[in-house]
Amino acid sequence: MNNAIFNFPLPSNETVLEYKKDSTERKQLERELQKQLLDPIEIPLIIGGKEIRTAQTGQVKMPHRHEHVLATYYKAGEKEVKMGINAALEAHHIWSDLSWTVRASILLKAAELISGKYRAVINAATMLGQSKNIYQAEIDAVCETVDFLKFNVYFASRIYGMQPNSAFNQLNKMEFRPLEGFVFTVSPFNFTSIASNLNMAPVMMGNTTVWKPASTSLLSNYYLMKIFREAGLPDGVINFIPGSGSLIGKTVLKSPDLAGIHFTGSNETFNSLWKEVSRQLSHYRSYPRLIGETGGKNFIMAHPSALSREVAVNAYRGAFEFQGQKCSAVSRIYIPSSLWPEIKIELLKICAEANMGDVTDPMNFINAVIDEASFDNCMNYINYALCSPEAEIIAGGHGDKQVGYFVEPTIIVTTNPRFKTMEEEIFGPVLTVFVYDDNKLEETVKLCDETSPYGLTGAVFSSDRVATSVMCEQLRYSTGNFYINDKPTGAIVGLQPFGGSRASGTNDKAGGEFNLIRWISPRTIKETFQPASEFRYKYMME
Numbered sequence: 001m002n003n004a005i006f007n008f009p010l011p012s013n014e015t016v017l018e019y020k021k022d023s024t025e026r027k028q029l030e031r032e033l034q035k036q037l038l039d040p041i042e043i044p045l046i047i048g049g050k051e052i053r054t055a056q057t058g059q060v061k062m063p064h065r066h067e068h069v070l071a072t073y074y075k076a077g078e079k080e081v082k083m084g085i086n087a088a089l090e091a092h093h094i095w096s097d098l099s100w101t102v103r104a105s106i107l108l109k110a111a112e113l114i115s116g117k118y119r120a121v122i123n124a125a126t127m128l129g130q131s132k133n134i135y136q137a138e139i140d141a142v143c144e145t146v147d148f149l150k151f152n153v154y155f156a157s158r159i160y161g162m163q164p165n166s167a168f169n170q171l172n173k174m175e176f177r178p179l180e181g182f183v184f185t186v187s188p189f190n191f192t193s194i195a196s197n198l199n200m201a202p203v204m205m206g207n208t209t210v211w212k213p214a215s216t217s218l219l220s221n222y223y224l225m226k227i228f229r230e231a232g233l234p235d236g237v238i239n240f241i242p243g244s245g246s247l248i249g250k251t252v253l254k255s256p257d258l259a260g261i262h263f264t265g266s267n268e269t270f271n272s273l274w275k276e277v278s279r280q281l282s283h284y285r286s287y288p289r290l291i292g293e294t295g296g297k298n299f300i301m302a303h304p305s306a307l308s309r310e311v312a313v314n315a316y317r318g319a320f321e322f323q324g325q326k327c328s329a330v331s332r333i334y335i336p337s338s339l340w341p342e343i344k345i346e347l348l349k350i351c352a353e354a355n356m357g358d359v360t361d362p363m364n365f366i367n368a369v370i371d372e373a374s375f376d377n378c379m380n381y382i383n384y385a386l387c388s389p390e391a392e393i394i395a396g397g398h399g400d401k402q403v404g405y406f407v408e409p410t411i412i413v414t415t416n417p418r419f420k421t422m423e424e425e426i427f428g429p430v431l432t433v434f435v436y437d438d439n440k441l442e443e444t445v446k447l448c449d450e451t452s453p454y455g456l457t458g459a460v461f462s463s464d465r466v467a468t469s470v471m472c473e474q475l476r477y478s479t480g481n482f483y484i485n486d487k488p489t490g491a492i493v494g495l496q497p498f499g500g501s502r503a504s505g506t507n508d509k510a511g512g513e514f515n516l517i518r519w520i521s522p523r524t525i526k527e528t529f530q531p532a533s534e535f536r537y538k539y540m541m542e
């Protein structure tokens with residue numbers, strides 16, 4: 001046993017490669033895209049290290065060419081879910097007893113593999129399976145995944161370095177136990193990095209997981225699982241279980257050994273999991289930790305002193321990158337009437353210049369939304385606006401799902417600050433503008449705070465530093481991530497810990513100590529050198 005005290009240094013963030021024409025990274029990526037396009041694969045369940053194939057299958061299709069099948073996957077039934085739970089409980093013994101530095105080394109090796117050997121593989125799978133362009137795949141599937149892995153090792157080393165004081169005649173220690181039982185991880189389609197982190201954060205702290213990946217991101221998620229195993233992750237530490245969310249959720253929540261849920265996705269799903277856990281509370285061995293990041297209705301608040309071009313560019317990128325399917329995407333914007341004519345011109349110029357299409361054409365800025373349900377949902381909101389006397393569509397407004405699920409980046413201008421598309425999460429490329437009277441700044445900021453139940457991200461644009469500060473204070477509980485003169489998307493691990501409050505989740509800040517601490521259940525150990533031998537208090541013996 002190596003008893004040295006380890007300190008992992010603060011890592012630097014993964015560099016975003018440029019993928020210029022004829023660059024090595026671009027050529028490798030193009031080769032890998034072709035390979036994945038031409039060779040559909042099979043995606044088995046992976047339970048206790050074994051590949052399992054069931055009688056129920058599904059297909060992974062490309063959102064931007066939905067006739068094209070990328071993979072066939074196998075779906076779990078109740079039996080496989082129970083096998084996954086048993087495998088996680090079995091692996092818990094070895095994994096939780098292993099030196100945390102060995103666990104750290106596996107995370108660091110996985111980061112190395114993703115940054116190097118498998119960079120093109122994980123990027124291509126994310127591009128084809130989730131319809132991300134090169135840049136959006138690179139910042140997610142490679143850079144953020146690598147950052148989560150490396151920074152979690154660093155943050156874990158800081159947590160493990162914390163010990164209580166020891167007074168005279170005693171020694172006090174904290175033992176950082178993982179949770180007792182297994183962690184159920186439920187990942188969304190939209191970020192490969194989130195799928196990785198939902199598992200690897202609890203795993204770093206010695207936990208084992210039963211993982212339900214989203215069916216629409218299975219290609220990249222399966223490659224992640226293979227990379228973790230190549231990095232040395234023992235059998236059963238993560239159990240990869242694709243299939244129906246409701247079936248898997250129902251079976252997992254019946255287990256008395258459920259120690260926690262690490263979730264990212266919609267409010268509806270998280271609320272249903274929370275309610276089910278509450279309903280069965282007395283049946284669990286511990287109070288399950290419920291950590292969930294959910295929806296958002298993120299805003300930009302432009303002050304009359306803001307610069308029009310900056311507001312327009314950041315509104316466009318914040319609202320429409322990855323087709324608005326980031327939890328942090330801007331979907332409502334408040335613009336003073338004095339700036340609106342200029343901002344409108346700038347926004348329309350950008351809309352006219354940005355292309356939409358297949359991810360294999362690098363000139364396409366916009367790609368497809370994830371599936372038919374999402375396409376229909378976006379078009380319902382757009383059609384609602386088209387029919388409303390309170391709204392005007394000034395850009396986009398059309399969709400076409402013949403070849404792929406393409407929704408034009410759409411800008412709605414409304415006269416009603418509580419218009420449906422100002423309040424509800426759409427999770428697609430739809431941005432609503434409310435133009436306010438310059439003299440009504442304060443009440444507009446109040447409106448912005450009160451309009452939606454969420455509290456995820458938001459930004460103010462202003463060149464008046466005092467006004468910025470006042471707005472920052474007024475919007476204190478409106479977001480968990482607040483931006484000044486920047487778009488409210490693109491949080492970076494180690495720089496802007498991410499998470500929202502109100503209806504946006506439990507705000508445990510992914511990629512930092514706050515989150516990792518939720519995955520341990522510390523035991524305090526006090527040892528006394530001279531145990532008491534007299535029961536009376538001192539004054540009783542006078």
Ligand code: NAD
Nearest residue numbers: 187188189213214245246249265266269293294295296327
């Ligand atoms: P979703 O809720 O539809 O699905 C998330 C996961 O839950 C999927 O794996 C799904 O199969 C699973 N699931 C569904 N029903 C289940 C059940 N009854 N039991 C167990 N699992 C179940 O969400 P999505 O469409 O994949 O993602 C989009 C949502 O995620 C948006 O609302 C977005 O705002 C949110 N999101 C939030 C953050 C954040 O950090 N706040 C980040 C990314 C995405």
